[in-house]
Amino acid sequence: MRILLITVLFLFNSFDAVSKVIIVPPSKNAQEQLQEAMILAASGDEIQLTTGVYQIEDGLSLDIDNTIKHAENVIDTGCHGAVFFGSTGQSQLISLSEKIQLINQLPKSRYRDKFIIGTGLNSLADNINLIKISKSMNFNTFLIMPPAYYKYNDKDVINFYSKIIEQVNDCKIILYNFEKLSGYKFSPECIQHLVKIFPDQIVGVKDSSYNLFENLKIKNFSIFPGSETKLLKGLELGCHGIITATTNVTGHLARRIYDNFYNNQSLSLNQNLCDVRMSFDKYNLISSLHTLMAEKNSIYKNLLPPLKLLDETEKNDLLSNLKKLNFDMEILKAA
Numbered sequence: 001m002r003i004l005l006i007t008v009l010f011l012f013n014s015f016d017a018v019s020k021v022i023i024v025p026p027s028k029n030a031q032e033q034l035q036e037a038m039i040l041a042a043s044g045d046e047i048q049l050t051t052g053v054y055q056i057e058d059g060l061s062l063d064i065d066n067t068i069k070h071a072e073n074v075i076d077t078g079c080h081g082a083v084f085f086g087s088t089g090q091s092q093l094i095s096l097s098e099k100i101q102l103i104n105q106l107p108k109s110r111y112r113d114k115f116i117i118g119t120g121l122n123s124l125a126d127n128i129n130l131i132k133i134s135k136s137m138n139f140n141t142f143l144i145m146p147p148a149y150y151k152y153n154d155k156d157v158i159n160f161y162s163k164i165i166e167q168v169n170d171c172k173i174i175l176y177n178f179e180k181l182s183g184y185k186f187s188p189e190c191i192q193h194l195v196k197i198f199p200d201q202i203v204g205v206k207d208s209s210y211n212l213f214e215n216l217k218i219k220n221f222s223i224f225p226g227s228e229t230k231l232l233k234g235l236e237l238g239c240h241g242i243i244t245a246t247t248n249v250t251g252h253l254a255r256r257i258y259d260n261f262y263n264n265q266s267l268s269l270n271q272n273l274c275d276v277r278m279s280f281d282k283y284n285l286i287s288s289l290h291t292l293m294a295e296k297n298s299i300y301k302n303l304l305p306p307l308k309l310l311d312e313t314e315k316n317d318l319l320s321n322l323k324k325l326n327f328d329m330e331i332l333k334a335a
Contacts, residue, residue, distance in 0.1 A: 135168065245289065283318065
C-alpha cells in the first residue's frame with residue numbers, strides 16, 4: 001500500500017463570496033465561451049444565456065471513427081504509418097478510458113499493422129495497463145515519453161522503462177525525447193545503456209530535442225527526428241525517417257523527399273517542405289494544424305481545453321504564408 005503526502009491549505013479570515021452573473025450571448029464562439037464560464041464560475045454564480053439561437057455540439061468527447069479515418073487518410077497520402085496519442089494527438093488531455101475505447105476499435109482498420117500506440121501517461125501503472133490492453137489487440141510498438149512534471153536523472157528514467165519492461169517484456173518501445181514537454185532530455189549514454197540491457201525491447205527514439213540524431217549511432221536502432229526540417233539531414237546521417245506533428249498535412253511532400261533520397265532523384269522540394277513546417281512553428285502546432293484543417297472540414301475544430309484554435313489574425317497569417325508557398329493539403333482531398 002502507498003501513503004500519499006497531502007498538502008494542507010489553512011484558510012484564515014474567511015469572507016462570504018459575492019456571487020456574480022456571467023452572461024453568454026449567442027455567437028459562433030458561444031460554446032467555447034460557455035465552457036469557459038462554467039470553468040471560471042464560483043459557487044453561487046449564475047450563468048445566463050440571452051435570447052437567440054445557440055449551436056451546441058459535443059466537442060469534448062473523442063470522435064473515434066473520424067480519428068481512425070484521419071489516420072488512414074494520413075497513410076493514404078504518403079506516411080508509412082501513424083502514431084496514436086502522441087503530443088499532437090492531445091495525449092496528456094485524453095482520458096485513459098477514451099484511449100482504451102479507441103484502441104479497441106483499431107483492429108478493424110485496414111492499416112492496423114501500420115499503427116504505433118503512444119501512451120502519453122505519467123502513471124507507471126497506467127502505462128503498463130495500456131500496453132497490455134494494446135497487446136491484447138495485437139499492437140506491439142509503443143511511443144513512450146518519460147513522465148512529465150517532476151525532475152529526473154538518467155538513472156531514474158532507466159528505472160522507469162525497466163519497470164515497464166519487467167511487466168511487458170515482449171513489446172517494442174520507441175523512446176520519446178522531448179525536453180520541452182517532459183522536462184527531461186535523454187543523453188546518448190542513457191539510451192545506449194537502455195539498449196544494452198533491453199536490446200529486444202528498446203528499438204528506437206523520436207528525437208524532438210535534436211541532441212541525438214546527429215551523433216547517436218547504435219546498431220539495429222531507429223532514430224526519428226521530430227521535424228520535417230531535419231528529414232533530409234537525418235537521412236544523410238543514417239536516420240530512418242521522421243515522426244512529426246505536421247506530417248498530418250505534409251505527408252505527401254515528406255514522402256516525396258524520402259523516396260527521392262533513396263532513389264537518387266531531385267530533392268529540390270525539400271526547402272518548400274521546410275518552409276511549410278516553419279510556417280506552423282510560429283504557433284502552437286496543435287492549434288495551427290486544427291485551424292488549417294477546420295477550414296476544409298469542421299470535424300477538426302474541436303480541441304480539448306486549454307487548447308484552442310488560432311484567432312482570426314493568426315489564422316489569416318498562417319493561411320497567407322501557406323498560400324505564398326503554394327502549399328496543397330493532400331490530406332483533405334482524401335478525407
